[in-house]
Amino acid sequence: MDSALENPDEEPAALRRSGHTAVVEGNTMYVWGGCMLTAVDEVVLPNDEIWLYDLETGVWEMCQMSGEVPPPMSGCCGNSLSGCLYIFGGYDENGQTNKLYCVNLLDGEYSWRKVNPVSSFPPSPRDKMCSWVYNNRITYFGGYGHKKLHDIWDDKSFKMDTASLELERGWGWNNEVHVFDTTLTRWTEPKTCGRVPTPRAAHAGATLGYKGYVHGGRGMDLTTGDIHCLDLQSWTWSEVVPASIVPPARSWHSLTPVSDSTLVLFGGMSLNHQPLSDGWIFDVEINKWSELKRPNQNKQRLWHTACQAKDADVVVFGGGCHYTHPVGRNENLTSHSNGAFVIQTQPYPLLRICEDYIVKNRTSCEILQNKLRFLPQNLLQAVLRRISRKIIL
Structure with a gap:
């Protein structure tokens, strides 16, 4: 099941975009960067602003950013850790990058700082990778980027894109694992064991406990639907074999x-x-996929963001709605979205059901209008926050 979050009387303030970063802290979703389609070309969005989306009221707010602001870019990897947003990699006007930046989301200042690791070397420049957060560490996997040719020939973890070869460097996909320790401010490249996934980019990742999961992606003549797990303590890979039907x-x-x-x-x-607009749930305890039954199947999205919210909701924002087949290295998303909507994955608790019913029916039910003041305090506050903005879920 899904439901729109937008104010029915207003369009969301955030610009349409894809390849952006979004994280949730408390009841707020923070959105930064990405690219959008113009009448002439696809351009990256301003780097000195961050958009805040109130998940209870559906209201957007734009805040200016300062400090060591990252360049405008898309395809970077963003994570929230201890109230801070870390972004790594991405694609700017000079191509893929391997820089790391951090900003505090909770102090209201939104001042970026460039992170300079201590006595260590970062991964090679890349974008469209995935990451996992565990034990104050951010672990990055895969992506598409470039390396010097003499570093590629014997590199089994790098699959070269022969259509993108230059005199001194080559582009391609990798299946490398790199770890950034936010406490020690240091990069490491742990030696993994087990069955390593093939080199890929544009895959999806998620953390459950001390395990990082990766699904799908693209590589050399390859689009996959496999799922793998990396133990973030022992650094052991394992391929997960579902016991049921699998998503395409x-x-x-x-x-x-x-x-x-x-x-x-x-x-x-x-x-x-x-x-695609389909949704699936994977239970890692029984290795089983099940397709979500959603009333609206017209919200196709790719290169969007999806964040966990309260009551096991997933908040989807932005993304491309259409796609033109790539010619050479050029890939064209023909339209973008600035819509935010919720995928409901489980029945709501009674308090949430009551809140939704009251907000939805308050104007058509005279009894509700006259009895609002008798609601329990926590329910009343939640209702008032939403009706003050005329938000209906």
Whole structure:
């Protein structure tokens, strides 16, 4: 089940975009960067602003950013850790990057700082990777980027894109694992064991406990629908073999944890380059996929973001709605979204059901209007926050 979050009387303030970063802290979703389609070209969005989306009222607010602001870019990897947003990699006007930036989301200042690791070397420049957060560490996997040619020839973890070869460097996909320790401010590259996933980009990842999961993605002549797990303590890979029907292979999709044992997959791009709108739940305890039954199947999205919210909701924002088949290295998303909507993954608790009913029916039911003041205090406050903005879920 899904439901719109937008104010029915207003369009969301945030610009249409894809390849952006979004994280949730408390009842707020923070959105930064990405690209959008103009009448002439696809351009990256301003780097000195961050958009705040109130998940209770559906209201947007734009805040200016300062400090060591990252360049405008898309395809970077963003994570929230201890109230801070970390972004790594991405694609700017000079191509893929391997810079790391951090900003405090909770102090209201939104001042970026460039993170300079101590006595360590970062991964090579890349974008469209995935990441997992565990034990104050951010672990990055895969992506598409470039390396110097003499570093590629014997590198089994890098699959070169022969269509993108230059005199001194080459582009391609990788299946490398790199770890950034936010406490020690240091990069490491742990030695993993087990069956390593093939090199890929535009895949989706999610963290459950001390395990990182990766699904799908694109590589050399490859779009996959496999799922793998990396133990973030022992650094052991294992391929997960589902015990049931599996979602179609895809890339540019999202994978979101909603409980200690379940992940939600949404959207992406199919093998024949069609945007998808289907949703699936994967139970890691029984290795079983089940398709979500959603009333609206017209919200195709790829290269969007999907964040976990309260009551096991998944909040989807932005993304491409259409896709033009790539010619050479050029890939064209022909339209973008600035819509935010919720995928409901489980029945709501009674308090949430009451809140939704009151907000939805308050204007048509005279009894409700006259009795609002008798509601329990926590329910009343939640209702008042929403009706003050005329938000209906």
